[in-house]
Amino acid sequence: MATNAAGSISLLNFFVFNTEYGPKEGEEHKKILYYYPPEVDIDTKIKKIGLSEAVVKFADTFSDKPCQALHMQKARQVFLEPEPCFWMVLTVSVPYKEKLKDGQVVTEFRDDHVQDSILDS
Numbered sequence: 001m002a003t004n005a006a007g008s009i010s011l012l013n014f015f016v017f018n019t020e021y022g023p024k025e026g027e028e029h030k031k032i033l034y035y036y037p038p039e040v041d042i043d044t045k046i047k048k049i050g051l052s053e054a055v056v057k058f059a060d061t062f063s064d065k066p067c068q069a070l071h072m073q074k075a076r077q078v079f080l081e082p083e084p085c086f087w088m089v090l091t092v093s094v095p096y097k098e099k100l101k102d103g104q105v106v107t108e109f110r111d112d113h114v115q116d117s118i119l120d121s
Contacts, residue, residue: 006098012075012091013037017049019056019085033086052079052089073109 015035022030028046031053035045056079059067070077073094080088095110 007093007096009095010093011036012093013040013048014088014090015045015049015052016086016088017053019053019087049089052077052087055079056081056087071111073111076111 013036016033017031018033019031021033022028028050029042031049032045035049055070055077056067066081067079069079074096075091075093077089077091082088097108097110099106099108
């Protein structure tokens with residue numbers, strides 16, 4: 001039994017936020033300047049932006065340069081700070097291929113097919 005399932009790179013989300021807007025609890029939605037896809041519920045948008053803000057702040061403790069990318073098994077996220085406190089975040093899926101190995105379906109993610117330099121442009 002052969003499997004030919006595969007997934008290609010695709011845009012998961014793109015958003016722009018400002019870290020100084022909505023500083024108080026309950027005002028987090030004020031940070032959101034743009035979010036794609038627009039049909040995502042507000043709680044998910046706030047969580048995604050909050051996680052991105054946390055990653056940027058955490059990475060800031062290790063380097064003077066701003067965080068540029070976050071590599072995950074199933075997704076890649078790139079960050080751009082065009083102006084102080086304004087962040088643009090792009091998230092794409094990592095392509096994959098399902099293979100049959102020892103009678104079991106194994107998903108092989110191809111992170112080498114997603115290059116930060118291409119996403120940055």
